[in-house]
Amino acid sequence: xxxxxxxxxxxxxxxxxxxxxxxxxxxxxxxxxxxxxxxxxxxxxxxxxxxxxxxxxxxxxxxxxxxxxxxxxxxxxxxxxxxxxxxxxxxxxxxxxxxxxxxxxxxxxxxxxxxxxxxxxxxxxxxxxxxxxxxxxxxxxxxxxxxxxxxxxxxxxxxxxxxxxxxxxxxxxxxxxxxxxxxxxxxxxxxxxxxxxxxxxxxxxxxxxxxxxxxxxxxxxxxxxxxxxxxxxxxxxxxxxxxxxxxxxxxxxxxxxxxxxxxxxxxxxxxxxxxxxxxxxxxxxxxxxxxxxxxxxxxxxxxxxxxxxxxxxxxxxxxxxxxxxxxxxxxxxxxxxxxxxxxxxxxxxxxxxxxxxxxxxxxxxxxxxxxxxxxxxxxxxxxxxxxxxx
Numbered sequence: 001x002x003x004x005x006x007x008x009x010x011x012x013x014x015x016x017x018x019x020x021x022x023x024x025x026x027x028x029x030x031x032x033x034x035x036x037x038x039x040x041x042x043x044x045x046x047x048x049x050x051x052x053x054x055x056x057x058x059x060x061x062x063x064x065x066x067x068x069x070x071x072x073x074x075x076x077x078x079x080x081x082x083x084x085x086x087x088x089x090x091x092x093x094x095x096x097x098x099x100x101x102x103x104x105x106x107x108x109x110x111x112x113x114x115x116x117x118x119x120x121x122x123x124x125x126x127x128x129x130x131x132x133x134x135x136x137x138x139x140x141x142x143x144x145x146x147x148x149x150x151x152x153x154x155x156x157x158x159x160x161x162x163x164x165x166x167x168x169x170x171x172x173x174x175x176x177x178x179x180x181x182x183x184x185x186x187x188x189x190x191x192x193x194x195x196x197x198x199x200x201x202x203x204x205x206x207x208x209x210x211x212x213x214x215x216x217x218x219x220x221x222x223x224x225x226x227x228x229x230x231x232x233x234x235x236x237x238x239x240x241x242x243x244x245x246x247x248x249x250x251x252x253x254x255x256x257x258x259x260x261x262x263x264x265x266x267x268x269x270x271x272x273x274x275x276x277x278x279x280x281x282x283x284x285x286x287x288x289x290x291x292x293x294x295x296x297x298x299x300x301x302x303x304x305x306x307x308x309x310x311x312x313x314x315x316x317x318x319x320x321x322x323x324x325x326x327x328x329x330x331x332x333x334x335x336x337x338x339x340x341x342x343x344x345x346x347x348x349x350x351x352x353x354x355x356x357x358x359x360x361x362x363x364x365x366x367x368x369x370x371x372x373x374x375x376x377x378x379x380x381x382x383x384x385x386x387x388x389x390x
Contacts, residue, residue: 131224146265230336
């Protein structure tokens with residue numbers, strides 16, 4: 001390296017900037033959203049991605065996405081193990097001391113960032129900021145169509161393309177439009193059923209790396225949002241708010257056709273599609289149609305007998321991940337609805353009510369053919385099939 005280049009490089013570390021534009025000063029480029037100024041166009045582009053959510057750089061090893069090339073280069077050190085800062089405990093390598101210090105706290109348990117509102121402590125400042133949004137009301141920009149919230153006006157404007165169907169990347173199956181190719185590719189997987197990202201703990205697969213990272217919180221129980229009722233943890237305030245409604249009974253999303261109310265906007269959208277007769281996914285075996293690809297895949301397993309999810313406690317197998325999650329409550333005893341008679345715990349009120357009838361002897365569901373009574377509706381439906389065979 002020549003002396004001139006070396007001297008220029010050293011200023012990166014010292015921060016010395018001897019040359020200033022007399023006309024404009026140092027900051028020439030401004031963010032249109034917040035007015036924050038930057039000295040070069042690339043910096044403002046990267047900053048704007050924090051508002052839009054665009055992450056064009058994807059790691060080929062794990063699928064995690066980044067807003068800048070420099071970020072993915074730093075991240076790759078985790079896979080290659082080639083970095084100046086190496087953890088003595090687990091051997092992970094890091095490119096910068098700040099990232100290394102954050103990582104060391106995962107071993108020491110140190111949590112230097114404390115919430116001024118409630119006193120809860122966190123190992124990194126980002127987790128604290130996420131947590132503080134639960135006190136401040138979370139994301140300030142809400143979509144009037146579906147109720148989803150966003151951190152910036154630009155983000156909600158980009159999201160609106162899904163409703164208006166006006167964007168450069170359009171889905172040929174359902175017509176939804178997207179502003180960025182990465183979001184479009186993730187959406188396409190909802191139709192194809194492709195789930196390339198798998199949880200190493202339980203094997204559950206996901207369509208994008210963000211979903212698998214959120215899911216991992218259920219295993220590690222380390223997230224900024226913890227439910228005071230049942231102890232479940234969440235990585236994002238929107239998921240936490242939806243969960244709290246399972247305890248409060250609040251259902252703010254109402255169907256305009258029939259008046260039925262739901263806890264979250266996605267449940268309402270699913271209900272509206274089924275009520276409106278929109279069923280895009282058909283079973284090749286029996287012709288039964290479904291409103292979403294995941295329901296169709298689970299249904300197909302009933303034909304082939306596939307039950308890919310096995311309980312490690314008792315060996316029982318299930319066709320859906322949600323089914324094994326509900327089942328595990330029986331072993332852990334950790335659920336929001338607990339029986340006062342035998343102590344069994346349940347994840348859903350309906351299952352809890354059915355169980356209570358085993359103690360009370362109540363049988364509110366009667367067969368219309370012979371009058372035989374049952375404690376739950378599924379049992380009476382199964383019984384009624386015996387009459388059809390006759």
